[in-house]
Amino acid sequence: MKSPGPKLASRALITQGRVQSRRKVTLKDVAARLGVSHTTVSNAYIRPNQLSAALRERIFSVALELGYTGPDPAAKQLATGRAGAIGFLFSEELPYAFTDPAIVSVLQGVAESCTRRASDLALISTGDNLRDREAPVSLGHAAVDGYILYSMAPDNRCAIMAQQQNVPLIVIDQPRLDNVSFVGIDDCAAAGQAAQNLLDLGHRRFGILSLKTAHDDYSGPLTPQRRANIAHSTIAMRLEGYRSTLQAAGIDPDRVPCWEISVNSEEAGAEGARQLLAAPERPTAILAMSDRVAIGAMQAVRDAKLRIPEDISVFGFDDIPAAETSGLSTIRQPHIQKGIEAARLLLLKEARQNVILDTQVVTRASTGPAPK
Amino acid sequence: MKSPGPKLASRALITQGRVQSRRKVTLKDVAARLGVSHTTVSNAYIRPNQLSAALRERIFSVALELGYTGPDPAAKQLATGRAGAIGFLFSEELPYAFTDPAIVSVLQGVAESCTRRASDLALISTGDNLRDREAPVSLGHAAVDGYILYSMAPDNRCAIMAQQQNVPLIVIDQPRLDNVSFVGIDDCAAAGQAAQNLLDLGHRRFGILSLKTAHDDYSGPLTPQRRANIAHSTIAMRLEGYRSTLQAAGIDPDRVPCWEISVNSEEAGAEGARQLLAAPERPTAILAMSDRVAIGAMQAVRDAKLRIPEDISVFGFDDIPAAETSGLSTIRQPHIQKGIEAARLLLLKEARQNVILDTQVVTRASTGPAPK
DNA sequence: TTGTACGCGTTATCAA
DNA sequence: TTGATAACGCGTACAA
Numbered sequence: 001m002k003s004p005g006p007k008l009a010s011r012a013l014i015t016q017g018r019v020q021s022r023r024k025v026t027l028k029d030v031a032a033r034l035g036v037s038h039t040t041v042s043n044a045y046i047r048p049n050q051l052s053a054a055l056r057e058r059i060f061s062v063a064l065e066l067g068y069t070g071p072d073p074a075a076k077q078l079a080t081g082r083a084g085a086i087g088f089l090f091s092e093e094l095p096y097a098f099t100d101p102a103i104v105s106v107l108q109g110v111a112e113s114c115t116r117r118a119s120d121l122a123l124i125s126t127g128d129n130l131r132d133r134e135a136p137v138s139l140g141h142a143a144v145d146g147y148i149l150y151s152m153a154p155d156n157r158c159a160i161m162a163q164q165q166n167v168p169l170i171v172i173d174q175p176r177l178d179n180v181s182f183v184g185i186d187d188c189a190a191a192g193q194a195a196q197n198l199l200d201l202g203h204r205r206f207g208i209l210s211l212k213t214a215h216d217d218y219s220g221p222l223t224p225q226r227r228a229n230i231a232h233s234t235i236a237m238r239l240e241g242y243r244s245t246l247q248a249a250g251i252d253p254d255r256v257p258c259w260e261i262s263v264n265s266e267e268a269g270a271e272g273a274r275q276l277l278a279a280p281e282r283p284t285a286i287l288a289m290s291d292r293v294a295i296g297a298m299q300a301v302r303d304a305k306l307r308i309p310e311d312i313s314v315f316g317f318d319d320i321p322a323a324e325t326s327g328l329s330t331i332r333q334p335h336i337q338k339g340i341e342a343a344r345l346l347l348l349k350e351a352r353q354n355v356i357l358d359t360q361v362v363t364r365a366s367t368g369p370a371p372k
Numbered sequence: 373m374k375s376p377g378p379k380l381a382s383r384a385l386i387t388q389g390r391v392q393s394r395r396k397v398t399l400k401d402v403a404a405r406l407g408v409s410h411t412t413v414s415n416a417y418i419r420p421n422q423l424s425a426a427l428r429e430r431i432f433s434v435a436l437e438l439g440y441t442g443p444d445p446a447a448k449q450l451a452t453g454r455a456g457a458i459g460f461l462f463s464e465e466l467p468y469a470f471t472d473p474a475i476v477s478v479l480q481g482v483a484e485s486c487t488r489r490a491s492d493l494a495l496i497s498t499g500d501n502l503r504d505r506e507a508p509v510s511l512g513h514a515a516v517d518g519y520i521l522y523s524m525a526p527d528n529r530c531a532i533m534a535q536q537q538n539v540p541l542i543v544i545d546q547p548r549l550d551n552v553s554f555v556g557i558d559d560c561a562a563a564g565q566a567a568q569n570l571l572d573l574g575h576r577r578f579g580i581l582s583l584k585t586a587h588d589d590y591s592g593p594l595t596p597q598r599r600a601n602i603a604h605s606t607i608a609m610r611l612e613g614y615r616s617t618l619q620a621a622g623i624d625p626d627r628v629p630c631w632e633i634s635v636n637s638e639e640a641g642a643e644g645a646r647q648l649l650a651a652p653e654r655p656t657a658i659l660a661m662s663d664r665v666a667i668g669a670m671q672a673v674r675d676a677k678l679r680i681p682e683d684i685s686v687f688g689f690d691d692i693p694a695a696e697t698s699g700l701s702t703i704r705q706p707h708i709q710k711g712i713e714a715a716r717l718l719l720l721k722e723a724r725q726n727v728i729l730d731t732q733v734v735t736r737a738s739t740g741p742a743p744k
Numbered sequence: 745t746t747g748t749a750c751g752c753g754t755t756a757t758c759a760a
Numbered sequence: 761t762t763g764a765t766a767a768c769g770c771g772t773a774c775a776a
Contacts, residue, residue: 078753095483
């Protein structure tokens, strides 16, 4: 590299017997080629009015010729402190974000706000990270200006670390944090409406399908002990909504069978429903904490040669797109809006605030009057 | 900052009359606090066996106390040249990635490979970027180790720039690039199978619903001129597959009505179907280039009081989840596998290769014997 | 096992 | 309008 001279960018250097990919083209190369300082080249990209239009043109044309594709993002970020991207943090495995219709909708909303604000979006999976206590947790490798924490357990170490770090934070659904903006719904009231809707239809024998309450992979009856130690507040709130509403109607919630499933999927919902149906006093109404679980439950009910809603009513939670095609009665929550609001709050650096969005009861063919 | 001394991380500095958010905690702060060099702290994170376990423990505990959350990603990347993330580049608006079931599935596959290789995933929308020719295009702000180009037009400036840059690249679907690995399907053969399937059912009068062929927002009959200048090779291939198969069966493809729609959506598919149905010789079979379009078309057919498949057969392309619930016959392509393969090739830095995945004809209730 | 010195590519400050 | 110089935070030979 002693005499650079005119050099085409598409060349690879052969050095010391092995092919070495060419050195990255930098600001400096462009500057050297033109005989100007590298500051001037930088200005050409960032402050167009700090130099003559003619020079700017020449700079861009040389850049093109040399294969310079603009300031290196990492270097730029190191110098400015800004990343131009936000991180979406969640505790499931990465692919899950594209499997669960509810998250996909939230992400759609986040993406809308990102587009409007010219920000990129990085998806970061943290995992449960409760084991490996010794390994220092990192918030992914991603360089971002702030994080959206999506429905994470309060004891998730990444969530804790995110708070320690001095970056902007927004929480969706959970956990509730001091000094951190929150976007969510009133889970307790919404679940209560679901239960009330079935009560109004005359149902008295209920079964509940709960989502996971702890970090184990437990699947089985929700014991009182487990109920007292629910890690996710949304789950706790929904359960509380179901129970208090039933109790107000004179039903002892402790005698309502409740099956906890370890993963939010149709299969798990079907399994849970089979368990509830096998109870001595078969329920006439099933309250499920998610639509996916509810849809699985519907399938299990039909497989058991029972009719919906004549024999059994099923009520979901979420109103994902599949709920409509399945004819599932459910609680609609504004997933997209959640994402829009969260990203907006984050990107606009709004002051701390709680945004509680409205939910809505949606009745379809999966619920009907209690039998007999 | 003359005498740092013991300083709590949760303090904010008040300087020159205004609140200034505290300086970021760095490796150096942790090192200074312990009286060791910053290299040692760095080693604690990167090379655990380069220092005593006891010291490592002390370092982590001081880090926790000071609120140090690990090496700054930007600085780390600048120093190592690695980002720990890959970029997924596509030309629609960012939210579209969560709207289109096909992309969502591809992303699920990408995410699976990312998880396995401990890489993050950044979504980057480039837009059509054909206007604004003067503004220097950038590949988003994201700092990534490589890009997956998803179904982009060959003349997309970001795609061109990505090639100039010296970063690893993988293309899904299009464009075919020299020296760049490719993951996709045989669109021509697959489309041909769709057409053949309908021919075998006795159909002779066809209508085609084409996806957009150019960068305008044109919606209308696909003129011969437009057909000769299709920007997206997948579209061109599918059309060629339809046409050549029909021609081989003695049908003049130039006389087969073909309606081009500008956006891949159910609504646009419905509108296109209405146009085809209004033709003097109403088709008995509609070939749609995507399931979303096909599902919209099915709705339009039913709205026109025509029966599926007795009066009209509809054949889709993609086999998205909704195709099954809609009973749509279609071409199944392995979306998830596409993503898995592309990310795997990228992360493993495999040598250039073409991966052509298998497709499959899936017949459901939307197709049947030709009427009469 | 620990520390010194330098480089990574850019932006920002300030003087020319 | 342009250019020299100093950060930005970290990784890593190399030396101690």
